Amino acid sequence: MTDAPDGQSAGAASSGVLGGGGGGEPGAAKERHGSLAADAWRDLKSSPLFWVSSTLIAVLVVIAAFPGLFTTRDPSFCDLSHSLETPSSKAWFGYDFQGCDLYARTLFGARASILVGVLVTLGTSLLGGFIGAMAGYYGGWVDSVLSRLVDIFFAVPLILAGLVFLSVFPNFGIWGVVAALTIFGWTTAARIMRSSVISTKNVDYVTAARALGAGTGRIIMRHVLPNAIAPVVVVAMISLGIFISVEATLSFLGIGLQPPTISWGIQISDGQRYFLRAPHILLIPSGFLMVTVLSFILLGDAVRDALDPKLR
């Protein structure tokens, strides 16, 4: 899905419109000064989209880290006499088929999804970023070899690859899923890093640094990477949401996470069986999953807005 991020910028362009427009802040009238990061931060501060999505993400991360703060119930304590009960004041989200409290289970399920999303995004950005940077910076045969490697991994669709990988290594729980998605999901980051580095490495300040005698390592770390990394960061945030969704899909196919792990994918797959009688079992975890995916996509959009000089 190389082109997915491009599609996203559409949302970015309208963010001001959707949010009612932040308007010009006093500082904007002055000449711009400071680094790209400071500039971006000033832009972000005035974006309502950024505040909404980052608040949602913050709440979800707190839930994932400390689900016990929000519920005193044990998610694995189930009472069959409550089976399929709908939401009530006693149990806000109702009960599932086994009579487990859905509110507790949904909150505890956040951890698996967010952990997989964050770890896979970190892994793919580091691996893909490194390979892409090498290919872009050195060019020539290094680029040819690495680009073919990217093509090879890109040729196997993510869900197919995950399916094969996880049926080969079935018993590694969350780490198996993280490994599968990292090994087959890094190609987008690599492609973006490569083109970003290629467009950065020939600019005047890099030539100047080289003329002053800077070594390759210093040029890459101090001059090329800081200026090439923005698109990778934006894509990473958007893919975080997509990886969470793929994890849920794999768990749903019965090959990702397995019970007794509590995860939204497993909950949804469970709820599907009783959808007609008790739709809340499927709809509530689906809603949480959707909001999480959406928050990360929107945050990526907002950051892209702030980092993209073309929109200024």
Next chain:
Amino acid sequence: MGRYVARRLIQLIPVVIGATFLIFSMVFAMPGDPIQRLAGERRPDPARAALLRDQYNLSDPLVVQYTKYMGGLFKGDFGTSFTGRPVSEIFADAWPVTIKLGLTAFVIEIVIGLGLGLLAGLRRGGYADRSILFGTLIVIAIPTFVLGFSLQLIVGVKWQDYFHLPVAGVTDGWPKAYLLPAFVLAGISLAYISRLTRTSLVENLRADYVRTAVAKGLNRRRVVGVHTLRNSLIPVVTFLGVDLGGLMGGAIVTESIFNLPGVGFYIGQSTRASEAPVVVGLVTLLVLIYLFANLVVDLLYAVLDPRIRYD
């Protein structure tokens, strides 16, 4: 153009070898003895097991197995399942279902996706634009299987009297039987396509050549239809190629929700039964189709954009 085609074909060779080897070596690493698994609880007859092992080249090292497998591939032999059914036969049974499903989804996503994208892009900032942007974002955030169940049960079961659409397991009666699953399969791509079309249309409408065309006095229809659209379609065509991979992954989900015996359905089933030869055979076939389709897309891309051909 000839040189461009030749270069793309040569680039394809290492990718085909690499991707098939990647899948093959993964399945080679599958734990357990497949012959023992086939025998179930009983101890397999040693002579029979040795015969089977020999027949499937199970005692050769990985590279030799792979070479033999690739040799067979070129002769159209994609391996046999452990029950003796050739993978090519399974594929022959299954592909009409998947092709019908995939093509229906493809048509849905192109027609609706492009339509929505054009509508949004031409009325930028308007009410339609904003609701399309918001709606597509929601669709992107819903995983395919959630969309699948919801539509299956709402449209297929609860509103059965209005739509009369089959819910599961019906494979004849195209296109009606495929409408619902195809729509589910197309969902996320449809949203991407409309956003992509909108962005690239908005960008191109600001371009100098569009201003020139307007200044020349051409009517809006011609400016948009001929000058802008051709350039705006380039990223969309690229996406369509990449998207085929997404459709193949999605087909596994959609076909198992709607119980359609297509290629994805068999892949899911044989993965759960750890029938390695079937998984490798089918996935390899899909990857080959995917690579070939992307080659076609690249050529199409070169037709749309002459700059690609000459670099």
